[in-house]
Ligand SMILES: O=C(O)CCC(=O)C(=O)O
């Protein structure tokens with residue numbers, strides 16, 4: 725069987741809201757997008773050529789703004805749950821980055837033999853995912869089994885990423901997840917990953933560090949993550965969060 729059959733065809737749009745300027749933007753695409761970086765550049769070229777595509781792009785932009793608002797709300801509630809204020813990271817997150825990954829998984833005749841996306845964690849504080857059908861699986865907290873996330877139409881799935889594990893000093897754990905395939909129909913997902921700006925380091929909140937809870941993670945930025953990506957293969961099991969852990 726062709727090894728790539730049914731595998732994720734990923735199209736990435738990056739939105740950078742603070743300098744240095746962006747690779748490609750979704751949140752205000754008609755004003756300031758430049759789709760010069762994509763795993764499949766033909767996609768955007770094709771899409772922005774006609775009016776219908778522009779309308780779709782506008783829908784995507786408005787979805788991106790809505791999702792960002794959800795992420796802001798969720799992160800406010802999470803920092804509160806950690807005993808920090810609701811606005812603890814509001815400004816940095818507001819001015820930060822939102823990466824939208826649109827994933828397309830064509831049907832596969834032997835879905836048990838191939839994965840759409842291999843197990844990984846996301847670098848983000850939170851990832852918010854919309855899926856067209858089920859396929860996302862998360863590793864249980866005891867690391868013993870994969871759990872399928874139900875496909876409730878239109879429901880947003882919120883998932884903890886590496887930066888939240890760092891900020892919370894390990895109270896929140898970055899979720900290991902993967903995408904599985906099915907033999908019947910193409911599945912789409914839109915993942916929205918939220919973080920600080922390119923060079924803003926995420927540090928463990930000092931309020932969460934004491935003698936019983938020593939600082940467990942090195943600080944890092946989105947650029948540090950990109951550097952890590954350039955020399956490590958996440959598909960082969962390299963883990964950014966493992967790399968940030970301070971070994972005692
Ligand atoms: O398609 C999915 O269900 C997962 C997507 C994902 O994990 C990602 O884009 O990082």
Ligand SMILES: [Fe+2]
Pocket residue numbers: 844845846851901915
């Ligand atoms: Fe992911």
